[in-house]
Amino acid sequence: MARAPFVIAGTEIKAGTRATVEVPVAKLYTHTPLHIPVEVVHGRRDGPVLMVCGAIHGDEINGVEIVRRVLRNSALRHLRGTLVAVPIVNIFGFVQRSRYLPDRRDLNRCFPGSESGSLGGRIAYLLRTQIMEHVTHIIDLHTGAIHRFNLPQVRAELKNPETARMAEAFGAPVIINAGLREGSLRAYADSLDIPVVTFEGGEALRFDEVVITSGVKGVIRVMRELEMVPQKKGPRAPKKRSETAANSQWVRADIDGIMRPVASLGQKVRKGQRLAMVADPFGEAEVAITSPCSGIVICVNNLPLVNEGEAIYHIARFDELSEAEKAMDYFRSSVEAEVSEAVVPVHPWDELQK
DSSP states (O other): OOOOEETTTTTEEEEEEEEEEEEEEEOOTTSSEEEEEEEEOSEEEEEEEEEEEEEETTTOOOHHHHHHHHTGGGGGGGGGGEEESSOOHHHHEEETTSSSSSTSSSSOOOEEEEEEESSHHHHHHHHHHGGGGGSEEEEEOOOTTTTEEEEEEEOOOOOOOHHHHHHHHOOOOOEEOOOOOTTTTTHHHHHTTOEEEEEEEEEEEOOOOHHHHHHHHHHHHHHHTSSOOOOOOSSSOOSOOOESSSSSEEOOOOSEEEEEEOOOOOOOTTTOOEEEEEEOOOSSSSSEEOOOOOOEEEEEEEESSEEETTTEEEEEEEEOOOHHHHHHHHHHHHHHHTTTTSSSOOOTTTTTOO
């Protein structure tokens, strides 16, 4: 018996086919219509329905490229189940190169949304009714904010065993057992008992080949774990590629000034170790910023001009720091193999390439 078609926004996609659907969102004040592009790959055989989405914050563009590459992966020729790819959720922000919607709302705080609410509420309502409520699993792709570079990492509510399985399968070096934020896509999906993981990597408005490669590999690994695509032939990589952080802590500037970083992204640091120096333009007042704990640096502020209280480093803590080091070592070696022919930015990945 043939598998039933997949229906989205009034469009039917037959089993064994793929189609791009333009889901109407709204109009600009110029009366120009805007659509959320969605590509559906509907396998011939039954299986999970996985949504992979990017740019819910419009300036987080690494996820857009990750989705594009996943859609061109040869493994999809043998797809079991359905892949629903939404490369650009916040089309307004993407067009304006902005994290936010035109009314300055954060779309990732607008779920579950409302048919007659704010612009963010209406887009959230559209996404959940047209797409989210028809899927079984979700991967939500993000980057760091502007001027902040995130180490590739997965954030998930690990109390859900299926979510934990996806997080481990993704294979980012660090997993953050992150609580749910009210109004987020992740929180709403969890309320529907849909397993969901968030991948973070890189910086807003910047492509990074290491992050993109990590994201593509992670999505395909999750699809293999869900038995949506065949297992990779040849020697298998270590099952445990990630280490789960016990918690994490932001480190903030003690004074206003110009920051000179010392610690690098992905570096192991010890409690009390110097992370950066902050000084006034003349160098008369200079303060060392030290780590409040031992752990791995998972985010670095790339803007040297800092204000007092501004977050400049994010440190992930681990019960077994030595195991986290092993995960980082595996990530470094696998990244070098994957991007050996690509142009990789020197900063902040210099330490990872050593």
